[in-house]
Amino acid sequence: MAQMNMLHAINNALDIAMSEDDSTLCFGEDVGHFGGVFRATSGLQDKYGKLRCFNTPLVEQGIIGFANGLAAQGSRPIAEIQFADYIFPAFDQIVNEAAKFRYRSGNEFDVGKLTIRSPYGGGIAGGLYHSQSPEAYFAHTPGLKVVIPRNPYQAKGLLLASIRDDNPVIFFEPKRLYRASVGEVPEEDYQLPIGKAEIVQVGSDITILAWGAQMEILQKAADLATNDGIACEVIDLRSILPWDIETIVNSVMKTGRLLVSQEAPLTAGFASEIAATIQQECFLHLESPVERVCGLDTPYPLALEKEYVADHLKVYEAIKRSINY
Amino acid sequence: MSSELYNDDPIVHTPTFIDGTSVEIPELKILKQDGSIYEGSDMPDIDEILAVKVYKTLAFHRVLDERMVASQRQGRLSFYMAALGEEAASVGGAAGLKSQDMIMSQYREQGALMFRGFSLENFMNQMFSNKRDLGKGRQMPIHYGSKELNYMTISSPLGTQIPQATGYAYGQKLKGLDEVTLCYFGEGAASEGDFHAGLNMAAVQEAPVIFFCRNNGYAISTPSNEQFKGNGIASRGVGYGINTLRVDGNDILAVIKATQTARAYALKENAPVLIEAMSYRLGAHSTSDDPSGYRTREEEDKWLANDPILRMKNYLLAQNWWNEEQDKSLFEGLREKILAAVKISEKIDKPHIDTLITDVYDVPSIQLEAQLEQVKAHVNKYPQAYPFTAGKF
Numbered sequence: 001m002a003q004m005n006m007l008h009a010i011n012n013a014l015d016i017a018m019s020e021d022d023s024t025l026c027f028g029e030d031v032g033h034f035g036g037v038f039r040a041t042s043g044l045q046d047k048y049g050k051l052r053c054f055n056t057p058l059v060e061q062g063i064i065g066f067a068n069g070l071a072a073q074g075s076r077p078i079a080e081i082q083f084a085d086y087i088f089p090a091f092d093q094i095v096n097e098a099a100k101f102r103y104r105s106g107n108e109f110d111v112g113k114l115t116i117r118s119p120y121g122g123g124i125a126g127g128l129y130h131s132q133s134p135e136a137y138f139a140h141t142p143g144l145k146v147v148i149p150r151n152p153y154q155a156k157g158l159l160l161a162s163i164r165d166d167n168p169v170i171f172f173e174p175k176r177l178y179r180a181s182v183g184e185v186p187e188e189d190y191q192l193p194i195g196k197a198e199i200v201q202v203g204s205d206i207t208i209l210a211w212g213a214q215m216e217i218l219q220k221a222a223d224l225a226t227n228d229g230i231a232c233e234v235i236d237l238r239s240i241l242p243w244d245i246e247t248i249v250n251s252v253m254k255t256g257r258l259l260v261s262q263e264a265p266l267t268a269g270f271a272s273e274i275a276a277t278i279q280q281e282c283f284l285h286l287e288s289p290v291e292r293v294c295g296l297d298t299p300y301p302l303a304l305e306k307e308y309v310a311d312h313l314k315v316y317e318a319i320k321r322s323i324n325y
Numbered sequence: 326m327s328s329e330l331y332n333d334d335p336i337v338h339t340p341t342f343i344d345g346t347s348v349e350i351p352e353l354k355i356l357k358q359d360g361s362i363y364e365g366s367d368m369p370d371i372d373e374i375l376a377v378k379v380y381k382t383l384a385f386h387r388v389l390d391e392r393m394v395a396s397q398r399q400g401r402l403s404f405y406m407a408a409l410g411e412e413a414a415s416v417g418g419a420a421g422l423k424s425q426d427m428i429m430s431q432y433r434e435q436g437a438l439m440f441r442g443f444s445l446e447n448f449m450n451q452m453f454s455n456k457r458d459l460g461k462g463r464q465m466p467i468h469y470g471s472k473e474l475n476y477m478t479i480s481s482p483l484g485t486q487i488p489q490a491t492g493y494a495y496g497q498k499l500k501g502l503d504e505v506t507l508c509y510f511g512e513g514a515a516s517e518g519d520f521h522a523g524l525n526m527a528a529v530q531e532a533p534v535i536f537f538c539r540n541n542g543y544a545i546s547t548p549s550n551e552q553f554k555g556n557g558i559a560s561r562g563v564g565y566g567i568n569t570l571r572v573d574g575n576d577i578l579a580v581i582k583a584t585q586t587a588r589a590y591a592l593k594e595n596a597p598v599l600i601e602a603m604s605y606r607l608g609a610h611s612t613s614d615d616p617s618g619y620r621t622r623e624e625e626d627k628w629l630a631n632d633p634i635l636r637m638k639n640y641l642l643a644q645n646w647w648n649e650e651q652d653k654s655l656f657e658g659l660r661e662k663i664l665a666a667v668k669i670s671e672k673i674d675k676p677h678i679d680t681l682i683t684d685v686y687d688v689p690s691i692q693l694e695a696q697l698e699q700v701k702a703h704v705n706k707y708p709q710a711y712p713f714t715a716g717k718f
Contacts (some may be wrong), residue, residue, distance in 0.1 A: 023499065051499060057529055062488045062522025066530070069492025069506075072477065073427075075499060077492070089518070096482045097489070103684045105470045105478035106461035112687055142685050166687040195690070242690045 004185040007178045009152035010040045010117075013159040014078065016189050018048050021076055024163070026053045028063055028080030028117075037082055038119060038178055060086055064093035064116065071111035071168070072101065078163060084120035084172060085132045098168040099143030112166035117159075119175035120148075121213050121263050122295075122309060127302040133212075133264040133295075138170050139241045139273070145169040146240040147194055150215040152183045157192030158238065165194055174213035181216075197244035199251065203231035206257035206322055209248060209274065211237040214261050214310065221315035230323055240270055248274065249281045256287035257322045261310050266294040288325035291318040348560045352571045352603065355578040358631065360639025362578075369421070369582035373646045379420050379577060380641055381655065382440045383634045386412045388659040389435075389445075390608070393452065393466075396667055397612040402452055404466045408433045410607030413577040413633035414539045416440050418507055418600075420577075421584025427493055427506040429477040429486040432467055433539070433606075434509045441474040445662060449670035461684070462676040483514040487523030487536065491597070494527070494534035498595055505591045507535040507584070512601075513544025515558045524565045527597035535587045536567075536599045539574065541606040546619040562599035574602030575633035578640070605631070675713040678704070 004012065018024045026041050032055040035042030045053040056063050060081055067079040081087045087094070094116070102110035122131035138146050145167050149155035155173065162169040174181075200215070201222060210218045215236050222232035233251050237243055252258045258278050260271035275290040293310045301308045355366040362368070371379075390407035397405045408415065415436030419428065428437050435448070447459060451469050454462035460470060460478060470478025477486065477493075490508030497504040514520065515538060527534050538558040542549050555561065562569030568590060572583040580602060587598035605628035609616050616625075641647035678701060682693040689697075701718060708715035 023496070025499075054530070057522075057525050059522045059525065061518055062491075062526045065485065065488025065519055065522055066492035066495065066526055069429075069489035069494070070496045071492075072489065073493045073496030075496040092482060093485060093488070093519075097480065097485050100480070102687070104460065104464055104468070104480060105684075106459050106463065107684045108459055108470050108472040108478055110687075145686075242692060245692070 001184040002187050003182055004152045005179050005182045006149075006152045006155050006173070007038060007040055009156040009185045010159060010173065011042055011044075012185070012187070013156045013163070014041060014044060015047070016160060017076070017078065017163045018044060018052065023074065024052070024076040024078065025070065026078045026080070027056050029056060029058055029082045031055060031080050036080060038175065040117070041080065060090040061093055064090035064098065067114050067116070068093060068097050068101065068111050071114040072109050074113070076113040076163065078115045078117060081116060081118040083130055084118040084134050085129045087118055087134060091137070094138065094144070094170070095141050099141045103143060111168050114168040115163045116168070116170045118170070118172055119178070120172040121174045121176055122300055122305065123176040123213065125302065125305065128299040131300040133262065135172060135240045136264060136268060136270045139270050143168070144241060145194055146172070147238065148172045148174070148212040148240060149238070150174070150212055150236050151177070151181050152185045154192060154236075154238065156185055157190050158194065160189065161191040161194050164191070169194070172212065176213050177216070192238070195239045195242045195244060197238055197247040198236045199233065199247070200236050201232065201234035203233035203255070205231045205255060206259060206319055207233045207235060207248070207251040207255045208259045208261070208315070208319065209235045209237060210261045211240065212263070214263055217310065217312045217315060218261060220312035221319060224312065224316045225319045228320070230319060232319065243274070245277060245281070248278060252278055252282045253285050256285055258286075259291040259293060259315065259318055259322055261293040261315050263295055263310065265297045266292060267297050269294055288322045291322050293318045345554065346556055348556050348563060350556055350559045350569070350571045352573055353579045353583055354573045354576050355582060356576045356636055356640055358636050358639070360636065360643040367582065369578055369585055371578065371581060373644070375420065376641060376644070377646055379416060379440070380637050380647065382416045382436060383412050383577070383637060384655055385439055385659055386416065386436045387634055388656060389448065389663055392660065392663045392667065394612060401667065401671055402466060404612055405452070406433055406467050406611045407608040408436065410628055410632065411539060411541050411574060411604040412436050413580055413637070414537070414574045414602040414604055415509065417577040417580030418509065418537050418584050421581040422505070422507055422588060423503070425475060425502075425504050426588070427475045427477060427497070427504065428509070429490045429493065429506060430479055430509045431483070431486065431511055431514060432479050432481070433511070435467065435469065437509070438469055438471065438474065438476050441476060443469065443471055443474060443476070445666045446670070447471070449666045450673065453670045453673065454675065455670060455673035456676045457673055458676070461680045484510060484517030484519035486510070487519045488526060490534050490536070491523045491527040491530065491532045494532040495530055498531070498533055503592065505533045505535060505588055507537055509537050509539060511544060512538055512540040512549050512558050513547065513552055515561070516552055524561070524567060524597070524599065528565045528567050531595045532597055533591035533595055534597045535584065535591055536597060537584070538599070538601045539604060540601055541574075541604045543606050543610070545610040545614060546616075548620075557601050557603075559599065559601040567597050567599050569599040569601070571601045571603065574604030575631045575636065577633055577637050674717070678714040678718045
C-alpha cells in the first residue's frame with residue numbers, strides 16, 4: 001500500500017483505465033500537457049499521447065457533446081469539467097442527451113462509457129463560482145449516475161467503477177480534500193460498488209449521513225457527541241444516484257433518528273429526498289424529525305464562508321437537538 | 326506553442342474594417358432544371374444504377390410525406406414533418422457517403438434514412454409508436470434511428486448532434502477506420518451554442534466530420550434574415566479554419582459531388598468540412614404550423630419552379646434511364662403501398678408496459694422495479710382507464 005493524496009489516487013485510477021483500454025481518453029480544459037489545473041491528469045499525455053489525452057477549447061457544452069459522440073461511437077471518454085460551477089453550459093448535453101441516449105433510441109445507441117469528472121464543493125475561499133455542490137440537479141435526472149468519494153481510497157475504487165460502468169456517470173471530486181486528504185491506497189486495480197452506501201462507524205443512538213467532503217465534518221461531530229455519551233452511526237452515501245435506500249432504512253430502523261448533512265443549500269437538496277423517503281419507510285420507528293444540516297439558501301459566500309457552511313458544530317448541535325427531541 | 330496564424334497578414338496604420346459581407350462564396354451547380362448539365366461541370370461519381378436509386382428514393386420521400394401529412398389531417402397520426410422541396414439535400418448527402426459512415430441528423434432528413442434502406446414498416450412503426458418501433462414508442466413521430474444503418478437516433482433539442490458528431494468522428498479517426506460522420510442541421514440551429522462548440526472543436530481536434538447545413542430559409546416562422554447577418558452559414562466555416570463548400574441544395578448532382586469531395590478530403594486530411602446547401606422549405610415547419618401567416622404565395626411559387634425531384638427526373642429522362650410510364654407506375658405503386666402500411670401499423674399494439682423502465686439504465690434499478698410494480702397494480706385496479714396495457718401483462 002502506498003500513501004496517496006486524493007489527486008494521486010485519481011491520477012492512478014485514470015492511468016489504470018487508460019492502460020487497460022486503448023479507446024479510453026481523458027480531455028478537458030488544460031488537461032493535456034499541463035495535467036489539469038489541479039494536476040489530476042498529470043503525466044497522462046506523456047504516457048498515452050496527444051490523441052488520447054488533450055486540451056479542449058474552453059467550451060463545456062462542446063466537451064460533453066464531444067464526449068457523448070465518442071461514447072456513442074464506442075470509445076470510453078473521461079471528460080473533465082474544470083469546476084462543477086462551470087458544468088451548466090453542458091447541462092443540456094448531460095440532462096437531455098447523455099441521460100436519455102439509451103432510452104430514446106430503444107437501446108439502439110447508448111453513451112454508457114461516458115464518465116464526467118468535476119471538482120466540486122467549498123471550503124477553499126472560492127466564493128460563489130468555485131464552491132458549488134450541484135449534485136441535486138443531476139440527481140433529478142433519470143439515466144445518470146452520480147458518485148462522490150470521501151477520501152483517496154474511495155476515490156480510486158469508485159472512479160474505476162464509474163469509468164467501467166455501462167451508464168453515464170458524473171463523478172464529483174471534493175476539491176478541498178484533493179491534497180488535504182491522504183491515506184493508504186493499493187497501487188493495484190480495485191473497484192468499489194456504485195449505488196452502495198458504507199457504514200463508516202457503527203452506533204446505536206442516531207444515524208448521521210453525508211457524502212464527499214462533508215464526511216470529515218460528520219466524523220468530527222460524531223467524535224464530539226461521543227464525549228456526551230451519544231453513539232452515532234456514521235454513513236457515507238457514496239452514490240447520490242442511484243442511492244442505497246436499504247442501508248439507510250436498516251440503520252434508521254435501528255437508531256430511530258436520522259441527520260443528513262450536505263454542503264449545498266437546504267431547499268430541494270438531496271437531503272430533502274432522503275428525508276422524504278425515510279419518513280415514508282420508517283415513520284413508526286422515528287423518535288424525532290429527520291434533521292437536515294445544509295448550506296443556507298443563498299449563493300455560496302466568500303468573506304462569511306465560515307458562518308455559511310454546515311460545519312461540525314452545526315452538525316453537533318443538530319445531533320443533540322435530535323437526541324433531546 | 327501558440328499560433329503564428331496572423332504573421333503573414335498585412336499591417337495597417339489606420340483602422341481598417343473587414344466588411345462582414347465581403348467574403349465571396351461560390352455556389353456549386355451541376356444540373357439545370359431542364360435536366361441538362363452545366364458546361365464544364367465536374368460530375369459526381371454516379372452511374373445509372375445509383376441515379377435511378379436516388380430518384381426512387383426522392384419519389385418515396387415525396388409520397389411518404391404527402392400521405393403522412395394527410396394521415397395527420399385525418400387524425401390518424403399525432404404529428405409529422407415533411408421536407409417538401411428540399412429532399413435533395415438529405416438524399417444527396419447520403420448518396421455521397423459510404424454505408425459505414427455515420428449520419429447524425431436534425432429531424433428533416435428522413436431522405437438519408439430512406440436512401441440507406443430503412444423499411445416502410447420501420448418508418449410506420451416509429452410514427453405510430455407501436456411495439457415494433459425500434460425506439461420502443463418513446464419519441465414523437467419522425468425521430469428515427471437505426472444502429473444497423475449507421476443513422477443516429479434523432480433527438481428534439483436543436484444542434485445537440487453537432488458537437489456529438491465531432492466526437493463520433495474523432496472516435497472513428499482514433500480507430501483508424503475508413504469512416505466519416507456526416508452531421509445535418511438547419512440554418513436556424515446554427516444559431517445554437519452547440520454549433521460553435523462542434524465546429525470549433527472539430528477544427529482544433531482534427532475530426533473527419535462533414536457538417537451539412539440545410540439552409541432552407543426558415544426556422545419555423547423566422548426567416549433567415551432574422552436569424553443571422555453574415556453571408557449564410559458558409560462564411561462561418563472560414564472563421565473556424567474549416568474548408569467550406571456552398572452548393573445548390575435543389576441540385577442533387579451538386580449535393581452528391583460536394584459530399585463525395587468532402588468525404589475524400591475529411592478522410593485524407595483528418596479535418597472537418599462544412600457544406601451549406603441552399604434550398605427552401607416549401608412545406609410547413611410541421612403539421613402544427615401554417616406558413617400562410619408569415620410568407621407569401623408568390624415567394625413559394627418561385628421555389629416551386631426549382632423542384633429538385635423534377636430536376637432529377639429530367640436528368641434521368643435526358644439520359645434515357647427512365648420514362649414517363651415507369652414514373653407513373655412508381656408513384657401509383659408508392660401511394661398504394663404506403664396507404665396499406667398505415668392501415669397495418671396503426672393497429673399494432675403499443676409497447677409492453679415493462680418498457681416504461683427499460684433502457685433508462687443498462688439494468689433497471691431496484692427503485693425502478695418497485696415503481697413499475699406499483700403502476701401495474703394500479704392498472705389492474707382500474708383497467709378501463711389504461712386500455713393500451715390493461716390485461717396485457
